Amino acid sequence: xxxxxxxxDWSRPxxxxxxxxxxxxxxxxxxxxxxxxxxxxxxxxxSMRTRTSFEIGAFQLGGHAVVLQPGKDAWPIEFxxxxxxxxxxxxxxxxxARVLARYVDLIGVRxxxxxVDWAQDREDKVLRAFARYSTVPVINMETITHPCQELAxxxxxxxxxxxxxLRGKKFVLTWTYHPKPLNTAVxxxxxxxxxxxxxxxxxxxxxxxxxxxxxYLGWAQANVAESGxxxxxxxxxxxxxxxxxxxxxxxxGALPYFGNWGPEKPIRDQYRHFIVDEAKMxxxxxxxxxxCLPLRRNVxxxxxxxxxxxxxxxxxxxxxxxxxxxxxxxxxx
Amino acid sequence: xxxxxxxxDWSRPxxxxxxxxxxxxxxxxxxxxxxxxxxxxxxxxxSMRTRTSFEIGAFQLGGHAVVLQPGKDAWPIEFxxxxxxxxxxxxxxxxxARVLARYVDLIGVRxxxxxVDWAQDREDKVLRAFARYSTVPVINMETITHPCQELAxxxxxxxxxxxxxLRGKKFVLTWTYHPKPLNTAVxxxxxxxxxxxxxxxxxxxxxxxxxxxxxYLGWAQANVAESGxxxxxxxxxxxxxxxxxxxxxxxxGALPYFGNWGPEKPIRDQYRHFIVDEAKMxxxxxxxxxxCLPLRRNVxxxxxxxxxxxxxxxxxxxxxxxxxxxxxxxxxx
Amino acid sequence: xxxxxxxxDWSRPxxxxxxxxxxxxxxxxxxxxxxxxxxxxxxxxxSMRTRTSFEIGAFQLGGHAVVLQPGKDAWPIEFxxxxxxxxxxxxxxxxxARVLARYVDLIGVRxxxxxVDWAQDREDKVLRAFARYSTVPVINMETITHPCQELAxxxxxxxxxxxxxLRGKKFVLTWTYHPKPLNTAVxxxxxxxxxxxxxxxxxxxxxxxxxxxxxYLGWAQANVAESGxxxxxxxxxxxxxxxxxxxxxxxxGALPYFGNWGPEKPIRDQYRHFIVDEAKMxxxxxxxxxxCLPLRRNVxxxxxxxxxxxxxxxxxxxxxxxxxxxxxxxxxx
Numbered sequence: 001x002x003x004x005x006x007x008x009d010w011s012r013p014x015x016x017x018x019x020x021x022x023x024x025x026x027x028x029x030x031x032x033x034x035x036x037x038x039x040x041x042x043x044x045x046x047s048m049r050t051r052t053s054f055e056i057g058a059f060q061l062g063g064h065a066v067v068l069q070p071g072k073d074a075w076p077i078e079f080x081x082x083x084x085x086x087x088x089x090x091x092x093x094x095x096x097a098r099v100l101a102r103y104v105d106l107i108g109v110r111x112x113x114x115x116v117d118w119a120q121d122r123e124d125k126v127l128r129a130f131a132r133y134s135t136v137p138v139i140n141m142e143t144i145t146h147p148c149q150e151l152a153x154x155x156x157x158x159x160x161x162x163x164x165x166l167r168g169k170k171f172v173l174t175w176t177y178h179p180k181p182l183n184t185a186v187x188x189x190x191x192x193x194x195x196x197x198x199x200x201x202x203x204x205x206x207x208x209x210x211x212x213x214x215x216y217l218g219w220a221q222a223n224v225a226e227s228g229x230x231x232x233x234x235x236x237x238x239x240x241x242x243x244x245x246x247x248x249x250x251x252x253g254a255l256p257y258f259g260n261w262g263p264e265k266p267i268r269d270q271y272r273h274f275i276v277d278e279a280k281m282x283x284x285x286x287x288x289x290x291x292c293l294p295l296r297r298n299v300x301x302x303x304x305x306x307x308x309x310x311x312x313x314x315x316x317x318x319x320x321x322x323x324x325x326x327x328x329x330x331x332x333x
Numbered sequence: 334x335x336x337x338x339x340x341x342d343w344s345r346p347x348x349x350x351x352x353x354x355x356x357x358x359x360x361x362x363x364x365x366x367x368x369x370x371x372x373x374x375x376x377x378x379x380s381m382r383t384r385t386s387f388e389i390g391a392f393q394l395g396g397h398a399v400v401l402q403p404g405k406d407a408w409p410i411e412f413x414x415x416x417x418x419x420x421x422x423x424x425x426x427x428x429x430a431r432v433l434a435r436y437v438d439l440i441g442v443r444x445x446x447x448x449v450d451w452a453q454d455r456e457d458k459v460l461r462a463f464a465r466y467s468t469v470p471v472i473n474m475e476t477i478t479h480p481c482q483e484l485a486x487x488x489x490x491x492x493x494x495x496x497x498x499l500r501g502k503k504f505v506l507t508w509t510y511h512p513k514p515l516n517t518a519v520x521x522x523x524x525x526x527x528x529x530x531x532x533x534x535x536x537x538x539x540x541x542x543x544x545x546x547x548x549y550l551g552w553a554q555a556n557v558a559e560s561g562x563x564x565x566x567x568x569x570x571x572x573x574x575x576x577x578x579x580x581x582x583x584x585x586g587a588l589p590y591f592g593n594w595g596p597e598k599p600i601r602d603q604y605r606h607f608i609v610d611e612a613k614m615x616x617x618x619x620x621x622x623x624x625c626l627p628l629r630r631n632v633x634x635x636x637x638x639x640x641x642x643x644x645x646x647x648x649x650x651x652x653x654x655x656x657x658x659x660x661x662x663x664x665x666x
Numbered sequence: 667x668x669x670x671x672x673x674x675d676w677s678r679p680x681x682x683x684x685x686x687x688x689x690x691x692x693x694x695x696x697x698x699x700x701x702x703x704x705x706x707x708x709x710x711x712x713s714m715r716t717r718t719s720f721e722i723g724a725f726q727l728g729g730h731a732v733v734l735q736p737g738k739d740a741w742p743i744e745f746x747x748x749x750x751x752x753x754x755x756x757x758x759x760x761x762x763a764r765v766l767a768r769y770v771d772l773i774g775v776r777x778x779x780x781x782v783d784w785a786q787d788r789e790d791k792v793l794r795a796f797a798r799y800s801t802v803p804v805i806n807m808e809t810i811t812h813p814c815q816e817l818a819x820x821x822x823x824x825x826x827x828x829x830x831x832l833r834g835k836k837f838v839l840t841w842t843y844h845p846k847p848l849n850t851a852v853x854x855x856x857x858x859x860x861x862x863x864x865x866x867x868x869x870x871x872x873x874x875x876x877x878x879x880x881x882y883l884g885w886a887q888a889n890v891a892e893s894g895x896x897x898x899x900x901x902x903x904x905x906x907x908x909x910x911x912x913x914x915x916x917x918x919g920a921l922p923y924f925g926n927w928g929p930e931k932p933i934r935d936q937y938r939h940f941i942v943d944e945a946k947m948x949x950x951x952x953x954x955x956x957x958c959l960p961l962r963r964n965v966x967x968x969x970x971x972x973x974x975x976x977x978x979x980x981x982x983x984x985x986x987x988x989x990x991x992x993x994x995x996x997x998x999x
Contacts, residue, residue: 029369030369036696036725036726038722038725040718046405048403048408048424048432048433049432049436051399051401052373052401052433052437055397055399056397056399056436056437059371059397060369064721064722066717066718066721066722068718072712075712075714075960078962078963082969083964084963084965085964085965086845086962086965091714091959091960092963092972095961095979095980095983096714098980099715099959099980099983099984100714102980102983102984102987103715103722103984104718104722179419293428294408294423294428295424296422296423296424297416297417297425297427298415298416298418299417299418299419303414303415306427306428307427313428314428314431314432318432318436321435321436362702363702379738379741381734381762381765381766382765382769384734385706385734385769385770388730388732389704389730389732389770392702393704512752626757626765627756627757628758628761629744629751629752629755629757629758630750630751630758630760631749631750631751632751632752636747639758639760640760646761647761647765647768650768651765651768651769654768654769
């Protein structure tokens with residue numbers, strides 16, 4: 001049984017087929033591909049776009065989405081094996097996943113890191129536990145990666161450049177400031193899909209402490225080896241932006257300070273100037289700007305950048321609907 | 334693009350058409366008018382009737398409603414322009430409204446006042462921001478007015494009197510006591526629709542401090558000038574009730590004390606006797622009683638009034654379903 | 667008008683018809699039996715299985731479920747008659763139930779005890795108030811009994827034993843430990859349905875203090891008198907398990923300590939050995955184990971028991987979907 005946990009688990013032709021199907025759904029929104037079928041959307045963290053786009057997507061395909069929020073309007077869940085469950089959790093993922101899989105045809109899971117211990121969080125335990133026990137396909141709705149966002153972004157770039165072949169484009173993934181130490185999921189994902197599509201990718205971040213986890217650096221290198229693009233890390237804003245075709249921004253906390261965020265805050269506060277603004281965008285090759293949203297205006301990117309016609313973030317957000325319909329349809333086959 | 338923010342923005346023939354369509358939907362509940370279409374219901378405040386009636390209404394029309402509660406199960410939102418967003422809000426209404434409008438065909442918004450500064454709240458900023466940025470029609474699900482309730486009430490009166498022409502009816506909008514300083518939305522709305530329908534309208538409240546905002550007094554006067562009914566303010570219970578055909582009750586806090594409710598409480602506490610009871614109803618012309626609900630029994634109105642056959646509040650509540658289907662259908666055209 | 671408040675209110679042929687219809691729905695999941703119809707699911711307490719199975723069930727029947735959580739995303743409700751409502755509650759059940767019944771065709775209610783005063787809680791006031799005021803059928807989604815769970819369990823046993831006739835089977839309802847004093851609803855219900863189906867039923871619990879409320883003992887005795895099975899209470903683990911065909915586990919707080927749980931905790935803590943484990947199951951007649959879920963592993967039952975092929979809890983949970991579709995369909999006729 002195939003899950004959709006990471007794009008890296010899927011072959012390039014299969015990813016291309018998802019993107020092609022998404023483009024079809026964008027032109028023709030109603031279909032019976034999910035008639036009478038259902039998806040459970042399990043949210044351990046808040047959501048606006050993901051929840052709305054999955055729920056509407058299922059509806060447009062003739063299906064139905066049930067939204068569950070464990071620990072809020074459902075029971076808190078245990079994920080470890082062999083535990084004597086005398087704490088807060090009222091039930092084990094083994095039962096949750098098995099039972100849900102009897103009711104629905106697909107299970108989507110959003111589970112952000114707990115931000116205490118990266119060694120723990122990087123195991124993606126919640127998502128993997130659902131995939132282990134569920135007897136129906138599981139979809140990653142953002143954990144430590146965000147593969148649905150990857151596809152939405154790739155589709156937006158294909159639309160912008162008018163071609164499915166993104167090779168040769170200069171892609172800058174830039175860190176931006178945010179008052180909180182955010183999840184690296186979308187950064188990991190942007191790096192993964194940009195290298196997968198064969199672009200020339202620069203990861204721009206303030207210092208080596210802000211470089212991403214080695215797993216994703218490894219994926220990037222493997223992708224470059226296979227696809228013929230390139231991958232470099234830079235801490236210099238000007239050279240990174242110069243000639244860029246795509247600027248993708250995301251904020252995240254430095255991994256060496258994971259769970260011990262106090263000392264990282266004053267360091268991070270020194271790099272507010274990583275904000276995406278018109279001066280930086282002027283260095284690019286008439287590049288487009290995007291971001292996964294939600295975005296804090298005038299902190300991560302200026303109003304001028306967000307309101308510019310070169311900002312494709314709204315198109316990318318819309319594409320979540322189309323690519324997720326493609327993912328659900330592919331998994332239900 | 335037409336929104337449904339206030340009945341006052343709509344022509345009388347267009348309002349009459351909504352009421353006529355609602356009466357049709359009341360007889361024949363299923364339709365394909367919203368087939369494959371969706372509405373986002375954005376609730377910044379709790380709801381029972383509004384949420385249920387919109388959700389069921391969309392379903393009966395072949396559509397689907399997504400319920401969102403920003404700051405609860407979605408991200409908190411910034412509404413001001415040009416802000417450096419380093420506070421609580423994770424995203425700006427510009428993105429929220431634009432993205433939602435890519436997923437759905439209609440957006441409903443419930444956003445009560447914040448009860449700190451009426452000068453701020455009377456700008457209806459949240460609703461207006463959605464209307465500004467959304468590329469699909471926006472529906473007011475209660476902010477500082479409640480136009481869906483207006484239509485539901487008007488339809489209930491048309492049904493009760495057996496005619497769509499309500500001119501000449503004596504309509505009393507009476508303030509009632511409530512332990513909390515409530516929103517004036519339904520009071521503003523009742524005044525607006527009653528004068529719009531050409532009735533002889535009395536606003537009964539304890540003192541001049543409880544008179545409504547001048548904007549709604551202005552609407553009432555303009556409506557009277559156009560429709561030929563009348564509008565008066567009274568602080569005398571007996572003369573106001575005498576001969577009334579319709580008694581509509583609502584509690585609200587006095588605007589001069591807005592945001593400084595401490596000193597208003599002992600004043601308000603003196604007027605518990607504004608409760609709608611059998612003795613007052615006996616003064617009317619065999620009048621009907623209604624209220625938008627929720628209603629605190631034996632505080633706003635007695636059990637006897639609520640359980641009397643002259644109480645049409647349940648019919649009015651039911652009509653929310655029918656009029657909202659008419660509103661959604663009209664906006665989707 | 668027929669409600670589904672307790673199986674004990676329904677005739678045996680009507681219950682058998684529900685189970686037969688559920689078996690049909692298990693084979694053929696889609697139907698138009700609820701086309702254009704809706705159910706309101708009113709949750710005063712959290713839910714995962716109940717909410718998902720009702721929501722998916724309505725969808726598979728062509729209907730729609732609206733999920734409401736009063737006091738959370740809807741208004742808090744008053745249930746007493748004649749109250750001067752100047753406390754927390756914003757509206758009375760008389761209005762809530764009457765209005766909901768205008769929007770939907772069925773109302774499901776989950777309302778656990780308040781755990782303060784059993785004399786109060788045993789009146790099942792919330793459920794009964796909905797049934798009193800609603801003009802559409804009301805379904806018990808777990809209050810002080812859990813009749814949907816009863817049907818799901820009965821169907822699972824019929825499937826396991828390959829016959830609709832469960833007479834002569836030895837059924838053990840065993841108390842198990844849990845750190846909190848839980849609701850007796852599923853225990854009351856298991857006792858009710860097991861005796862109703864004519865099985866030889868043993869209620870196993872640590873001491874006489876843990877015996878269930880006399881109402882349910884009375885139902886058990888009446889059922890035995892009618893159906894020819896038997897009912898006994900035991901405090902001896904070994905003799906109770908020996909030769910059992912079915913072991914059904916549930917934890918609950920001792921009624922004499924209801925609302926005064928402090929002194930009960932050290933007593934309950936002495937009975938952790940009531941956990942369902944392989945040694946106890948080895949005493950049975952190759953018996954099956956089940957539980958309503960959620961279940962704390964290694965507290966109520968061991969991993970080995972839960973992961974054994976003799977555990978039918980997942981099948982029972984799946985059956986919630988099928989039996990609830992049968993209940994909704996029967997009530998809509």
